[in-house]
Amino acid sequence: MLPLIKALFWCACTLGIYLASRRLHRSQGRWWSSPLLVTWVGCGLLIVTAHASYREYLSGTHWLVWLLGPATVAFAIPMHRHRALIRRHWLLMCVGVTAGSILAVSSSWLLASAFHLSPELRASLLPRSVTTPLAMDASARLGGVPELTAVFTALTGLFGAAVGESLLHILPVRSPLARGALFGMGAHGAGVAKALEIGQEEGAVASLIMIFAGQVAVIAAVIVAGFLKRW
Amino acid sequence: METADWLHQPPPQRHRWHLPWIQTLALIAFWWLAQSLTMFLHWPIPGSLLGLVLLWALLDRGLVKLGWFEHGADGLLKHLMLFFVPAMLAAVDHPEFLSLLGLKLLVTVFVSTLVVMGGTACVVEIGFRLHRHVAAH
Numbered sequence: 001m002l003p004l005i006k007a008l009f010w011c012a013c014t015l016g017i018y019l020a021s022r023r024l025h026r027s028q029g030r031w032w033s034s035p036l037l038v039t040w041v042g043c044g045l046l047i048v049t050a051h052a053s054y055r056e057y058l059s060g061t062h063w064l065v066w067l068l069g070p071a072t073v074a075f076a077i078p079m080h081r082h083r084a085l086i087r088r089h090w091l092l093m094c095v096g097v098t099a100g101s102i103l104a105v106s107s108s109w110l111l112a113s114a115f116h117l118s119p120e121l122r123a124s125l126l127p128r129s130v131t132t133p134l135a136m137d138a139s140a141r142l143g144g145v146p147e148l149t150a151v152f153t154a155l156t157g158l159f160g161a162a163v164g165e166s167l168l169h170i171l172p173v174r175s176p177l178a179r180g181a182l183f184g185m186g187a188h189g190a191g192v193a194k195a196l197e198i199g200q201e202e203g204a205v206a207s208l209i210m211i212f213a214g215q216v217a218v219i220a221a222v223i224v225a226g227f228l229k230r231w
Numbered sequence: 232m233e234t235a236d237w238l239h240q241p242p243p244q245r246h247r248w249h250l251p252w253i254q255t256l257a258l259i260a261f262w263w264l265a266q267s268l269t270m271f272l273h274w275p276i277p278g279s280l281l282g283l284v285l286l287w288a289l290l291d292r293g294l295v296k297l298g299w300f301e302h303g304a305d306g307l308l309k310h311l312m313l314f315f316v317p318a319m320l321a322a323v324d325h326p327e328f329l330s331l332l333g334l335k336l337l338v339t340v341f342v343s344t345l346v347v348m349g350g351t352a353c354v355v356e357i358g359f360r361l362h363r364h365v366a367a368h
Binding site for chain 2: 014015018035036039040043044047048053054057058061062064065067068069070071072073074075076077078079080081083091092095096099100103104107108111112115117121125128129132133134136137145146147148150151152153154155156159160163164167168171172173174175177178179181182183185186187189215218219222225226
């Protein structure tokens with residue numbers, strides 16, 4: 001009986017903090033009031049102060065992680081809504097996603113190697129520029145820890161969305177396509193929300209770039225994992 | 232900074248089967264079918280990716296109407312971040328990150344993100360200008 005009560009407690013805490021943080025974010029609208037950050041830090045502090053284990057916490061909330069699968073399938077709807085944009089700019093989007101993915105993987109790898117991080121951490125860092133559900137999948141295939149990838153991916157999104165606008169002031173990029181690509185490739189979900197504040201087209205481009213980059217990452221991870229297995 | 236903002240407002244509901252939670256259940260069923268298909272065929276790709284491509288193709292061909300799934304999809308994507316918060320909390324099992332290692336990881340994430348954002352935007356901008364230049368001549 002006790003495990004069930006504990007599971008329900010953690011589930012209620014997570015949902016409660018999440019709903020409260022959404023209200024907070026609506027009134028504040030700043031990067032630090034992001035429901036992602038507030039729920040993460042809030043639940044984290046609660047687990048630590050209650051001396052609970054992560055396993056215990058997950059017993060009540062693993063069903064939420066399970067919903068990442070159907071949510072990934074749901075990306076088909078924004079893709080269908082913006083099909084005219086895909087038809088018009090598919091080549092440039094492919095170029096952007098390819099360049100962005102190569103930059104993301106190589107810069108993560110170089111920095112992680114320079115810092116002498118463990119192979120496990122390196123693999124967890126590689127897919128952090130794509131949307132979380134697909135990044136976690138790619139990470140598991142590359143020998144990383146999906147949970148750590150979720151942390152790195154979220155930090156990427158929070159940081160990218162916070163600095164993206166300043167970057168736009170420095171860089172000589174004028175087209176909505178390039179401005180949207182900056183947010184979609186660099187900061188995935190959080191970046192898309194930020195891009196929409198700048199303009200409708202920027203937001204649509206960012207969401208498409210984000211979804212494409214995620215698909216490319218998973219397919220690349222499948223291929224790389226296949227090669228690694230053969231060796 | 233919420234994923235919700237980039238989704239258009241759905242049109243008013245007309246029928247019972249347009250209820251968001253029924254559509255969410257339908258999306259879960261669709262995902263489960265795709266997942267089972269990849270397991271049955273021993274395909275190495277994740278079921279969620281197959282489901283995404285399959286649903287997109289069905290929408291594109293007009294075999295599936297946008298209205299059948301859109302409220303459910305908007306609901307799921309609106310709360311996407313809630314679904315990965317439990318995974319992110321694995322960080323509580325890694326107290327070693329509260330050290331130099333954590334700082335190294337943070338620097339890696341931040342610098343790499345700047346490189347990706349700047350690089351991608353510049354490449355797309357150059358491509359865009361080239362395209363315009365070619366189209367003008």
